[in-house]
Amino acid sequence: MAIKKKPRLTENKLPSYKKPPVNEVAIGFVAANLEEFKIPHIGLLWDRYRKQYPLIEHAAPLATREGILVDSVTGLPLPRVWFKDDSETRILQFQSNAFYFNWRSRKEDHAYPSYETIAKEFRSNLTVFAAFLAEFKLGTLQPLECELTYINHIPKGQGWNTFGDLPNVLSDCCWLSKDGRFLSNPDKIGWQARFSLPGDNGFLRVKLSDATRKADGLPILVLELSARGLGEKKSLDHIWDWYPIAHEWIVRGFADITTLEVQNKQWERDDAARS
Numbered sequence: 001m002a003i004k005k006k007p008r009l010t011e012n013k014l015p016s017y018k019k020p021p022v023n024e025v026a027i028g029f030v031a032a033n034l035e036e037f038k039i040p041h042i043g044l045l046w047d048r049y050r051k052q053y054p055l056i057e058h059a060a061p062l063a064t065r066e067g068i069l070v071d072s073v074t075g076l077p078l079p080r081v082w083f084k085d086d087s088e089t090r091i092l093q094f095q096s097n098a099f100y101f102n103w104r105s106r107k108e109d110h111a112y113p114s115y116e117t118i119a120k121e122f123r124s125n126l127t128v129f130a131a132f133l134a135e136f137k138l139g140t141l142q143p144l145e146c147e148l149t150y151i152n153h154i155p156k157g158q159g160w161n162t163f164g165d166l167p168n169v170l171s172d173c174c175w176l177s178k179d180g181r182f183l184s185n186p187d188k189i190g191w192q193a194r195f196s197l198p199g200d201n202g203f204l205r206v207k208l209s210d211a212t213r214k215a216d217g218l219p220i221l222v223l224e225l226s227a228r229g230l231g232e233k234k235s236l237d238h239i240w241d242w243y244p245i246a247h248e249w250i251v252r253g254f255a256d257i258t259t260l261e262v263q264n265k266q267w268e269r270d271d272a273a274r275s
Contacts, residue, residue, distance in 0.1 A: 018268035028100030053083035202229010
């Protein structure tokens with residue numbers, strides 16, 4: 001089956017979809033460790049968020065380039081906690097050297113709220129955290145590396161039924177099924193590639209894998225696009241210049257590696273450049 005040629009993207013208009021396959025978005029950064037932040041401060045911090053995020057949960061420490069941070073006195077790993085809203089679609093992740101906000105779909109009716117909404121909520125939550133640090137004289141945030149990650153779930157039946165159908169969904173990753181091959185269609189897949197962001201702002205990593213959807217056991221393709229970096233200027237002011245670059249590369253990258261056919265038929269691409 002012939003694959004339709006993708007449109008040339010307009011300079012300012014980003015591709016958009018009425019039914020995007022986005023399952024989760026993570027936005028945040030790793031920072032210099034807040035040496036004065038202690039475990040009792042977590043409870044005080046939760047009080048600032050508790051009305052909106054009434055659920056709290058421990059999580060395994062987030063490893064950074066320096067590895068997993070440990071307490072200088074006890075030698076134990078420093079904790080990471082999640083503050084979650086009632087629907088568990090929004091999560092604040094905190095440890096003494098990282099701050100993240102996640103949106104994730106828990107049910108089919110949890111529609112992707114848009115990047116602008118997610119970025120606005122992240123910024124609002126970060127403002128609360130910065131004010132908390134200032135009030136208790138716990139230091140200032142010094143971002144070292146930002147991250148914006150989109151995780152897409154493409155279930156079986158949305159343009160593919162076997163891994164031999166991958167060219168119907170992804171332009172650059174395929175398994176050619178043809179008569180006379182010794183190997184049959186694979187039963188597991190994995191592929192990734194990395195691309196430099198402009199202006200020495202970091203990189204975009206694209207990763208494809210397969211999984212099984214927990215809700216109904218349906219096979220899915222997991223397509224993850226994750227941008228990381230910040231550039232030479234590392235401050236809270238400059239992260240707001242970095243995230244729009246990361247978002248544009250994720251959106252345009254997604255449109256570049258997926259086929260126009262699946263964009264139109266399954267996700268209902270609705271921007272001006274769709275045809």
